[in-house]
Amino acid sequence: MPELPEVETTRRGLLPHLKGQKIRALIVREKRLRWLVPDFLPERISGKTVLDIARRGKYLLFDCRDGKESGHLLIHLGMSGSLRILDRPVQPGKHDHVDIVLENGVHIRLTDPRRFGAMLWIDGAVDAHPLLEGLGLEPLSDAFTGDYLFEVSRGKKVPIKQFLMNSHIVTGIGNIYANEALYHAGIHPKRAAGRLSLQRYTRLVQSIRETLNRAIEAGGSSIRDFVGSNGEAGYFQLDYWVYGRDGLPCRRCSAPIHSLRQGQRSSFYCPRCQR
DNA sequence: CTTTTGACCTGACAGC
DNA sequence: TGCTGTCAGGTCAAAA
Numbered sequence: 001m002p003e004l005p006e007v008e009t010t011r012r013g014l015l016p017h018l019k020g021q022k023i024r025a026l027i028v029r030e031k032r033l034r035w036l037v038p039d040f041l042p043e044r045i046s047g048k049t050v051l052d053i054a055r056r057g058k059y060l061l062f063d064c065r066d067g068k069e070s071g072h073l074l075i076h077l078g079m080s081g082s083l084r085i086l087d088r089p090v091q092p093g094k095h096d097h098v099d100i101v102l103e104n105g106v107h108i109r110l111t112d113p114r115r116f117g118a119m120l121w122i123d124g125a126v127d128a129h130p131l132l133e134g135l136g137l138e139p140l141s142d143a144f145t146g147d148y149l150f151e152v153s154r155g156k157k158v159p160i161k162q163f164l165m166n167s168h169i170v171t172g173i174g175n176i177y178a179n180e181a182l183y184h185a186g187i188h189p190k191r192a193a194g195r196l197s198l199q200r201y202t203r204l205v206q207s208i209r210e211t212l213n214r215a216i217e218a219g220g221s222s223i224r225d226f227v228g229s230n231g232e233a234g235y236f237q238l239d240y241w242v243y244g245r246d247g248l249p250c251r252r253c254s255a256p257i258h259s260l261r262q263g264q265r266s267s268f269y270c271p272r273c274q275r
Numbered sequence: 276c277t278t279t280t281g282a283c284c285t286g287a288c289a290g291c
Numbered sequence: 292t293g294c295t296g297t298c299a300g301g302t303c304a305a306a307a
Contacts, residue, residue, distance in 0.1 A: 034301090079301055114284045114285050114299090279307070281303105285299100287297105287299085291295085
């Protein structure tokens with residue numbers, strides 16, 4: 001499920017339910033996520049109040065405080081994770097690994113069949129955490145510009161698709177949006193990152209912004225459903241121009257969409273529209 | 276240093 | 292019905 005727009009949708013959906021709320025307990029049914037959920041976490045987090053939720057790339061960071069003590073709960077949704085709000089107790093299913101129980105009785109439930117997600121505690125400065133310190137720019141920040149990508153790509157021969165998916169360059173762009181953004185920018189996924197002009201990077205940055213923002217809006221339109229009971233958030237409504245459309249006609253020029261493998265991930269592109 | 280490959284894990288689906 | 296193989300929204304760590 002989660003690329004940046006889904007994580008951002010989750011953040012926005014959770015915030016009104018969590019902001020200012022005190023955590024009563026943390027129920028860990030399965031601690032074997034990507035990394036073990038720390039044994040100390042339930043005790044550490046109980047009694048703390050969630051002041052805010054931030055997002056860094058695909059990481060969610062709950063700002064937790066309890067008078068003197070403060071820290072951040074880090075959550076990553078991996079490939080298959082989701083967070084849902086339960087106003088009433090619901091029997092946990094097989095993959096419902098953790099519940100955050102609030103003083104008001106609401107449960108925030110982490111579900112993650114593949115267990116590629118993470119739940120960790122960060123003491124002190126968030127930016128110094130090993131998982132966060134090396135991250136690249138936020139694609140929706142003002143600092144993320146064509147000039148930035150142009151500069152950091154000089155001399156690199158990695159294909160632009162993999163360059164875009166490198167979180168140490170820019171965070172949050174997953175497989176779907178890398179494909180979609182490259183299509184809208186008219187750039188072939190195999191093009192060497194170091195051989196793209198400043199002009200083309202400027203257009204690419206614009207495409208990335210538009211694609212992500214449109215997806216967030218699509219997710220935003222169904223936040224209510226997400227926060228409610230059935231949990232299907234979504235940018236599923238977002239219509240794809242190339243992703244998953246292997247063999248289908250390009251929606252702009254009708255040429256058949258091609259696919260290939262890059263770094264064990266599927267890429268889709270229009271051989272006529274993308275060079 | 277860069278680039279590639281393997282690893283983690285479950286579920287859905289196609290084909291036999 | 293059931294087996295096997297492939298693929299899926301991520302990304303770290305080791306190998307080359």
